[in-house]
Amino acid sequence: LPYGNFWNNWPSTTTPQPVTQPQPQSQPNPQPQTKPTRKFRCGDEPGSYCGIYPPKQTTVSLTQKRLFSHSKMVANKYKLAIIGSGNWGSAIARIAGMNVQRYPELFEEQVNMYVYEEQVDGKPLTEIINKQHENVKYLPGITLPDNIVAVNDVVKAASGADLLIFVLPHQFIPGICTQLRGKVSKNARALSMIKGVEVKDSNIRIFADVIEEILGCKTMALSGANIANEVAQDKFSETTIGYREGDLESAEIFHKVFDRPTFKVGMIEDVAGVSLCGALKNVVAIGAGFCDGLEWGSNAKAAIMRIGLMEMKNFSEEFFEGVKAETFTETSAGIADLITTCFGGRNRKCAEAFVKTGKSFDVLEKELLNGQKLQGSETAREVYQFLAARGKVDDFPLFKAVYNISFEGGVAQDLASKL
Numbered sequence: 100l101p102y103g104n105f106w107n108n109w110p111s112t113t114t115p116q117p118v119t120q121p122q123p124q125s126q127p128n129p130q131p132q133t134k135p136t137r138k139f140r141c142g143d144e145p146g147s148y149c150g151i152y153p154p155k156q157t158t159v160s161l162t163q164k165r166l167f168s169h170s171k172m173v174a175n176k177y178k179l180a181i182i183g184s185g186n187w188g189s190a191i192a193r194i195a196g197m198n199v200q201r202y203p204e205l206f207e208e209q210v211n212m213y214v215y216e217e218q219v220d221g222k223p224l225t226e227i228i229n230k231q232h233e234n235v236k237y238l239p240g241i242t243l244p245d246n247i248v249a250v251n252d253v254v255k256a257a258s259g260a261d262l263l264i265f266v267l268p269h270q271f272i273p274g275i276c277t278q279l280r281g282k283v284s285k286n287a288r289a290l291s292m293i294k295g296v297e298v299k300d301s302n303i304r305i306f307a308d309v310i311e312e313i314l315g316c317k318t319m320a321l322s323g324a325n326i327a328n329e330v331a332q333d334k335f336s337e338t339t340i341g342y343r344e345g346d347l348e349s350a351e352i353f354h355k356v357f358d359r360p361t362f363k364v365g366m367i368e369d370v371a372g373v374s375l376c377g378a379l380k381n382v383v384a385i386g387a388g389f390c391d392g393l394e395w396g397s398n399a400k401a402a403i404m405r406i407g408l409m410e411m412k413n414f415s416e417e418f419f420e421g422v423k424a425e426t427f428t429e430t431s432a433g434i435a436d437l438i439t440t441c442f443g444g445r446n447r448k449c450a451e452a453f454v455k456t457g458k459s460f461d462v463l464e465k466e467l468l469n470g471q472k473l474q475g476s477e478t479a480r481e482v483y484q485f486l487a488a489r490g491k492v493d494d495f496p497l498f499k500a501v502y503n504i505s506f507e508g509g510v511a512q513d514l515a516s517k518l
């Protein structure tokens with residue numbers, strides 16, 4: 100693997116490694132040190148830094164020192180709770196459940212997983228999960244580790260947790276966080292895996308900010324090219340943690356929760372960029388699905404993806420501060436997730452069916468997804484409403500066209516002429 104050098108070099112033992120500082124070479128005419136023009140370089144020469152992951156030696160020593168001297172660590176172990184149990188929620192619970200067993204010195208073994216209770220074949224889903232260790236509705240055929248415990252009360256599920264992972268369809272987050280308000284320690288750290296945005300009139304927020312504001316605990320984001328069924332089968336993929344300015348320490352703890360040989364976790368100091376990539380690529384995937392429904396072929400889909408990437412980046416840079424261009428072009432959360440979703444995701448699938456059947460997205464979600472939720476059509480509506488409130492709709496012709504075709508009766512065949 101060409102990038103194997105810098106994804107992750109976590110040690111297999113907990114023994115701190117000595118840091119070897121590179122010795123300066125004596126040169127007859129030393130040149131003044133020039134800063135690289137790019138903030139991040141990609142390559143696997145020693146010391147290279149792809150922007151996704153810091154170089155090996157620094158990371159190993161820093162991480163070990165910080166994690167193992169952290170006051171929480173000395174007193175007791177991190178307790179993890181997963182808030183959500185859909186297709187991705189269950190896949191990520193499997194990963195986290197295996198990793199907390201891999202690092203028993205760091206984490207408490209039991210991981211509560213909040214399950215929105217429903218009856219499946221006459222039995223509560225929580226009961227089925229706890230007996231069979233399988234989420235038969237949202238991730239059938241995959242065994243969950245037996246330290247994952249399904250809990251149907253979100254406050255009980257989160258009780259005592261130091262690390263909270265939010266992985267629910269975005270429309271349910273405000274309700275869930277309101278139930279949790281005041282019930283979660285402000286010292287807990289949270290991570291949002293939600294691919295969506297919150298829009299209220301001319302205001303827009305990423306869900307890491309929504310969660311942080313309601314619960315009062317530091318929240319970062321994880322997003323990537325992660326079709327849940329593939330991750331659950333241990334097919335290789337990458338993902339990206341976007342962390343707050345200066346908070347690499349928290350990111351490193353979550354890195355321990357998720358990183359595995361087949362699930363490589365990169366990190367970048369850009370919580371907004373990572374979150375917005377995850378939300379906006381779903382709108383582009385609706386456009387890609389329209390292309391498939393129209394049987395326009397690969398060139399057309401590539402064009403939608405190219406234009407979509409530009410709109411994702413322009414939108415994020417215009418309305419959010421500190422977003423990094425390289426999040427879009429160099430991380431799994433950016434270009435890689437756009438590609439996988441436009442080829443293999445639920446949004447693409449339903450948008451293809453939208454064109455072929457003429458049914459609405461609400462109907463198709465029910466008919467095709469068996470309880471799973473579409474995020475892209477709702478995000479298209481929310482982004483359009485936000486842009487309309489800001490008077491900026493015409494600056495984003497793809498987002499505008501996806502909304503028009505999805506909700507205003509626009510003709511899918513006119514997609515290209517609208518761009």
Ligand SMILES: NC(=O)C1=CN([C@@H]2O[C@H](COP(=O)(O)OP(=O)(O)OC[C@H]3O[C@@H](n4cnc5c(N)ncnc54)[C@H](O)[C@@H]3O)[C@@H](O)[C@H]2O)C=CC1
Pocket residue numbers: 183184185186187188189214215216237266267268269271292293294295325326327328470471472473474
């Ligand atoms: N499935 C995938 O491949 C991936 C999904 N994501 C993102 O992860 C987030 C969660 O998606 P999934 O886990 O796939 O969910 P899902 O779409 O598979 O499942 C829907 C979930 O919502 C729950 N639910 C239904 N009504 C509810 C209510 N009123 N309150 C609370 N929960 C309710 C259901 O019980 C179920 O767990 C989304 O933002 C999605 O975009 C991210 C990466 C991959």
Ligand SMILES: O=C(CO)COP(=O)(O)O
Pocket residue numbers: 294323324325326327381384436439440443444445446447474
């Ligand atoms: O986010 C995803 C893959 O990274 C899944 O996308 P869909 O919701 O379109 O299936």
